[in-house]
Amino acid sequence: DGGITQSPKYLFRKEGQNVTLSCEQNLNHDAMYWYRQDPGQGLRLIYYSQIVNDFQKGDIAEGYSVSREKKESFPLTVTSAQKNPTAFYLCASSMGQILNTEAFFGQGTRLTVV
Amino acid sequence: GENVEQHPSTLSVQEGDSAVIKCTYSDSASNYFPWYKQELGKGPQLIIDIRSNVGEKKDQRIAVTLNKTAKHFSLHITETQPEDSAVYFCAATEGHSGGGADGLTFGKGTHLIIQP
16 A cells, blocks of 8 residues: 555653654655644644755744655654644655645654653 | 635534635745645545646535635535535645645644534
8 A cells, every 4th residue: 555654643752852753655755744733723844855865944843853864754853942842743745746746644643742 | 935824714514515615825826726634633635636727626526716816715515414524724835846845835724514
C-alpha cells in the first residue's frame, strides 16, 4: 500500500526534552511538509522540503528542526526551545511540481507535554 | 504571503439538506484550491480540488466553485448524510514555476454537523 506514515500516534514529553516525530512516505514524492494543528487555528506550516538535502522554514519554525537525508523520510524534532509544543502534528507529501500540488497527509502525532 | 479566511466556523444542517462553506484568499497568484475533510483524530483527506483555469467542478454530491475576480471559492455538499459530519478545510497555493511547492495555506476549518 502506498501512503504516508507518522509515528508514534501519541507522544508525551517532559519539559526541557527534545523529541523527534517520524514521517515516512513511499509515494515517491519530492516535497514533504510538517504542519501543526491547534483547536480553532487550522493547520500552520512549520517546515517544508522540496527535495532531498534541502528544506525551508514555514510560518512557525521557531523551536523546531528537520532533516531530509532521504527522499522518503522527513523527521521533525521539537526542541526545548518550543514554548508551547502540545499540539497535533501532521506530516504531508506531494509530487512538488506546479501542475500537481495535491498533498497527502499522515494520520498525525499528538504530542503532550507533561 | 497568502491569507485564507473560511466561514462559518460551525455549520449545522438537517440530514438531506445542502451545506455551503465559503473561503476567500488574498494572493491573486494562487492557482490551486483543495478542500480537505478531517475526521476526529485523523489526518485530513482531499475530497475535491479546483485549479484557477476552471470555474466549477463537481463530484457526485460535492461541488466547488471558484470566482477568481472576487478571490473566493466555495464547497457545496448536497443531500447531506450523517457520514458528512467532520471538519472541512479549504486551502490555497500558487505553487512555483520550475517545480516545487511551498505548502498550502489553510483556512481555520468548518465543523459540519449533520442533524438526523
